Amino acid sequence: MTAESDLNTRLSEHKDAGDPAYSVALTVNGRPYRLTVDPRTSLLDLLREHVQLTGTKKGCDHGQCGACTVLVNGRRITSCLTLAVMHDGDDIVTIEGLGSPDALHPLQAAFIERDAFQCGYCTPGQICSAVGMLAEADAGWPSHVTADVGTEQVELTPTEIRERMSGNICRCAAYPNIIAAIRDVSEGTAQ
């Protein structure tokens, strides 16, 4: 029995007989999955408990800390605050899909280079959020600290990065190094 089917068996044993279940098909890190879930299952719990990808972390489970940030169809969202069943057909990328130990994503490498973490619990969410944030800035999206929201070009200053990353909390307060790592990548100076 695989770990996945073992877990599904245990989950089904704990379910009330009358609880509804729904089929959801989605792609996670390029791999297609079809799973049957209770509609209460968050996307975060689907990733961690059903797909067994535990890189995505559960912090507050209320969308406030950002530890569970993943990319859905290229956009960063908090996976705790969305139902798995609502993501049928979606393309999910988690920290495991960004890079591997042998081929790190530039942001993963920059976080190591800049020592942008202590305990590391928020790091997968920080990195997935930064990937989404850099794409938003590339698309010219303004932020709360952009002086003129009508501007067509955004310069990712430290102030801009701090504002745009404010949805990711770091309990160890590694913020200065997180900003530095993201700046290295945004300015193309990462090793």
Place this chain on the structure above:
Amino acid sequence: MKSFTYERVTDPRTACAAAAARPDSRFISGGTNLIDLMRLEIERPAHLIDVSRLPLTAIEELPQGQLRIGASARNSDTAANPIVRTRYPVLSEALLAGASGQLRNKASVGGNLLQRTRCHYFYDTASDCNKRQAGAGCAALHGANRNHAILGATESCIATHPSDMAVALTALGATMSLLSPESTTRTVPIGEFYRLPGTTPHVENNLAANELITAVTVPPPPSGRQRYRKVRDRASYEFALVSVAVILATEADTITDARVAFGGVAHMPWRSTEAEAALTGRPAIPSTYQAAADIAMESAVGRGENDFKIDLARNTLRRTLADVAAMTDRRPS
């Protein structure tokens, strides 16, 4: 979280019909507030109708110069829309002042308008709350009420409406399109959509049973420069203590048109027609701004910990008016 059944709808009429068929249902779009409320079992729908994929995401200019924003448009897409950014910067600024990048990527325009208060006692199911349980009482009235309302509140409820976007839409005079299960659409000015708490704080707006918000339409931008200013306990990712949306037009240092709406001060976005009247036709000088700020807060009532918000609201309006007047001088519209 209570167990529920789930369906996804792909056209608005089906959505309303589905809601009419299930009185115990709720629409879900971004889910960024509803899922929290369901986890806490403050919301206990037996059925969810997923409206997140309705074809209501367009943001388009209408022939008469209005801007129609589909109810399913994401907050992030609306904030980044080129027309919104250039013609309605106060709306873009308000959206960008709210929540985080991740939440704005999920939250929809319709859902943002219907989000519930962030009053701690509303979320704490061990506390008395008339909004959560009619007749239970209001723990905030003599409790930790630093964040609470100073205008239009009652002994029943001193909660505030948390939306930034709705404050900008109030200043802009937006209307909402509401689709009924009978397939008729009515339009309601946002100023007539929300309700003050009175003795029924659990009724927060005038949306009828099974109605669906399909769009928000903003009239052509009024003349003048626009600004949204939000004051809060953190520099980012925090609800407003006080916010203000201001649109101000001046000619030769005389104010020719003014719009003023506050956030964080009442059960609904608070448009101050009194402040607007005190500004229009008056010289664009500090004493005019002070007079407008004073009249805007004339009926304000503090409840203890939130007493400071009355001065904070005055000062925020005064400073924002001065800033916007300076912008107008620099870049006449």
